[in-house]
Amino acid sequence: MSPNLKSALEAAPSLLGFELIHTVDGVDIGGIIVETEAYDMHDPASHAYGGERIRNASLYKEAGTIYVYLIYGIHYCVNIVTGNKGHGQGVLIRALEPTIGLEAMKANRGTKALKNLTNGPGKLTQALGIGPGLNGRHIGNSSLRLGDKHPVADITQTTRIGITKAADLPWRFYVTSSPFVSSRVSV
DNA sequence: GCGACGATTGGCT
DNA sequence: GCCAATCGTCGCC
DSSP: OOOOOSSHHHHHHHHTTEEEEEEETTEEEEEEEEEEEEEETTOTTSTTTTSOOTTTGGGGSOTTBEEEEEETTTEEEEEEEESSTTSOEEEEEEEEEEEEOHHHHHHHHTOOOGGGSSSSHHHHHHHHTOOGGGTTOBTTSSSEEEEEEOOOOOEEEEOOSSOSSSTTOOOEEEETTOTTSOSOOOO
């Protein structure tokens, strides 16, 4: 089963339940996607807004392309590009339920607390070892890939986190009962 | 050429 | 709850 990547708004809830797996030195590290957010080029909060630039070029490639960016000079976040080439859309992966390579994750994050390994966009890239080298690569053609789809009980749709523009759009999706969604929850 | 800022996190008051 | 850390990109002087 593969996710629906036709548009960011369809892909965001569709990606919930899929495993995201990164292979580093032959070791698989990953988890089940439990929180996502949709962004597109007409959305002022999106990096794709205002047209294609050096920084957001990956968002204008074909669906399944990986967009990795540095935020606040400290953390990396990862998107999966959606839509047709040139559409400037993507889904931000905000949180995972850790399932594979727990020891590697704990080493990468410097903590043993399961709940604190991948419950945020910057945390999960650190846990999985995702860096700028993956930017512009493809989900089916690199060390990062999607795995099996797991059943999702219930999905909550609400507003996105940490943005100042278009903050009212309900384009954030998460597994309602999951204890692994990011904290900073503005309900 | 230079300055302001961000799809975050963790540590301190 | 509040604020500093830290740097690539972009917009403007």
